[in-house]
Amino acid sequence: MQLGFLVDLHLCMGCKGCEIACKVENEVPLSTWRLRVKYVDVGTFPETKRTFTPLRCNHCENAPCERICPVSALHYLENGIVNIDKERCIGCAGCVMACPYGAIYIDPQTQTADKCTYCAHRVASSMMPACVVACPVQANIFGDLEDPTSNISKYIQVNQSNIQVRKPEKGTNPHHFYVNGGNVALNPLASHRIEGHSLFNKITTLPVGGHH
Amino acid sequence: MAHEILAATNAVVTLDVALPGIVWPWLVTVNMWAKSIGTGVILMLFMLIRMHPDSVKNLRLPTAVVAFIFINIFLLFTLADLHQPFRMWHIFVYSSFSSAIAWGSLMATVFLGLLVILAFLAYKKNNETFDKVLVWTTILAIPVTLYTAALMAQCTARELWQMPTEAAQMILAATLSGSAAMILLGGSKLSDEAKNTLGVVLGLSALMAFIIYMSEYIFGPMKAEEVAAVLDYIKGDGPYAVMFWLGQWIAYLLPMLLILLSRASKSESILKLAAILALVGLAIVKHVWLMIPQLLPMS
Numbered sequence: 001m002q003l004g005f006l007v008d009l010h011l012c013m014g015c016k017g018c019e020i021a022c023k024v025e026n027e028v029p030l031s032t033w034r035l036r037v038k039y040v041d042v043g044t045f046p047e048t049k050r051t052f053t054p055l056r057c058n059h060c061e062n063a064p065c066e067r068i069c070p071v072s073a074l075h076y077l078e079n080g081i082v083n084i085d086k087e088r089c090i091g092c093a094g095c096v097m098a099c100p101y102g103a104i105y106i107d108p109q110t111q112t113a114d115k116c117t118y119c120a121h122r123v124a125s126s127m128m129p130a131c132v133v134a135c136p137v138q139a140n141i142f143g144d145l146e147d148p149t150s151n152i153s154k155y156i157q158v159n160q161s162n163i164q165v166r167k168p169e170k171g172t173n174p175h176h177f178y179v180n181g182g183n184v185a186l187n188p189l190a191s192h193r194i195e196g197h198s199l200f201n202k203i204t205t206l207p208v209g210g211h212h
Numbered sequence: 213m214a215h216e217i218l219a220a221t222n223a224v225v226t227l228d229v230a231l232p233g234i235v236w237p238w239l240v241t242v243n244m245w246a247k248s249i250g251t252g253v254i255l256m257l258f259m260l261i262r263m264h265p266d267s268v269k270n271l272r273l274p275t276a277v278v279a280f281i282f283i284n285i286f287l288l289f290t291l292a293d294l295h296q297p298f299r300m301w302h303i304f305v306y307s308s309f310s311s312a313i314a315w316g317s318l319m320a321t322v323f324l325g326l327l328v329i330l331a332f333l334a335y336k337k338n339n340e341t342f343d344k345v346l347v348w349t350t351i352l353a354i355p356v357t358l359y360t361a362a363l364m365a366q367c368t369a370r371e372l373w374q375m376p377t378e379a380a381q382m383i384l385a386a387t388l389s390g391s392a393a394m395i396l397l398g399g400s401k402l403s404d405e406a407k408n409t410l411g412v413v414l415g416l417s418a419l420m421a422f423i424i425y426m427s428e429y430i431f432g433p434m435k436a437e438e439v440a441a442v443l444d445y446i447k448g449d450g451p452y453a454v455m456f457w458l459g460q461w462i463a464y465l466l467p468m469l470l471i472l473l474s475r476a477s478k479s480e481s482i483l484k485l486a487a488i489l490a491l492v493g494l495a496i497v498k499h500v501w502l503m504i505p506q507l508l509p510m511s
Contacts, residue, residue, distance in 0.1 A: 040225050
């Protein structure tokens with residue numbers, strides 16, 4: 001079994017339900033996120049469009065975070081999930097530096113690395129990840145990539161000409177796919193990130209792990 | 213490609229969470245700088261014992277002590293940078309050998325042990341055994357100084373750091389700072405020939421390191437858009453652009469000029485000035501190269 005995720009960006013409406021469900025399910029502390037939805041506005045008024053992109057750990061087959069971790073705190077589960085053992089983590093932040101997707105953060109409460117685990121604890125109990133359950137439009141599709149009858153495999157088969165991963169050039173082989181994702185949605189260099197830009201706040205960066 | 217379409221798409225991030233700031237701060241700069249000195253002086257002592265044995269009669273103990281101090285600074289700052297410093301022992305118990313951090317910690321520990329032995333042997337004036345142990349210490353100094361390059365190369369997210377160039381820069385940092393530290397440490401105890409040799413090592417290290425940085429500065433953006441975006445932080449008017457050029461002048465260009473001057477005038481003071489500038493400049497150069505890839509948003 002190799003679990004994977006697929007997000008149909010054509011369906012996503014940026015409600016952030018997945019983001020909140022993840023926060024609640026995993027008790028993600030303030031100022032940190034395992035899953036977030038990024039809004040990017042494209043075009044010039046009145047010809048404008050808004051894109052929504054949920055971003056989480058890609059659970060790479062060739063994960064740089066697992067490779068760089070000196071104590072195997074980041075490790076593979078048999079189902080392909082890249083899991084983290086917070087009791088073992090020494091907080092060197094090597095994984096934060098290695099992840100090309102910015103998916104790992106230092107938990108300010110435990111001072112250890114943390115990230116999306118595809119809700120491994122729920123999966124172990126045959127439940128879907130919290131974000132999948134919360135999505136009102138079924139934009140998040142989760143399942144076994146090795147099972148051709150799973151929903152995710154079928155979705156990939158139907159949309160095979162339109163499947164993308166983030167930063168394929170890094171050779172990480174992500175187990176997280178996007179359908180209908182453009183360059184603007186998936187490539188951080190394809191959009192401006194203006195200092196203090198956000199709709200609801202002006203905070204652009206935060207200290208890592210709450211100290212240093 | 214992404215940069216070119218920006219003007220057409222006018223794509224702007226309008227809602228996102230706050231991104232993490234600098235992950236590896238100045239503590240890591242000090243780590244690299246101190247390690248370069250700690251390993252570099254051992255490399256230089258090994259060279260001097262073979263080339264100018266009479267010059268280093270009284271330098272075995274001071275060199276071992278200086279190396280010991282700087283390797284401890286390196287380890288201390290490594291520890292200080294950990295978010296869970298009291299779990300450092302996990303590295304030795306749960307070592308993952310795919311990680312350069314694990315290899316580096318183990319090698320640095322053995323290196324420190326050898327430095328203690330060297331200091332003891334030098335104190336006992338047992339030069340014959342000292343020189344034998346020094347051979348193994350010198351061999352180990354090379355991977356100890358190189359492991360940070362491997363660590364940076366393992367940071368898949370940071371395209372700027374490539375193993376071939378970082379490995380070369382780490383070795384050159386060790387020979388640059390090692391020769392500079394030995395010039396200051398040896399002072400008038402060194403013969404003119406030994407000073408000349410150290411001056412040549414310092415000057416050539418500075419020249420080669422400068423060439424590599426300039427090559428990356430000019431040709432790096434032609435290979436990857438991510439490298440181009442990172443190098444934009446040292447092109448233009450930003451604070452890192454100022455710091456980058458300040459570092460290049462203080463670490464490399466001025467020491468090279470001063471060494472030429474000191475050879476012409478046979479002035480020890482000018483040579484020492486070159487050594488001090490090289491040591492100060494190296495910290496600035498390392499800091500800039502450590503910081504700029506961390507400024508780029510990853511997602």
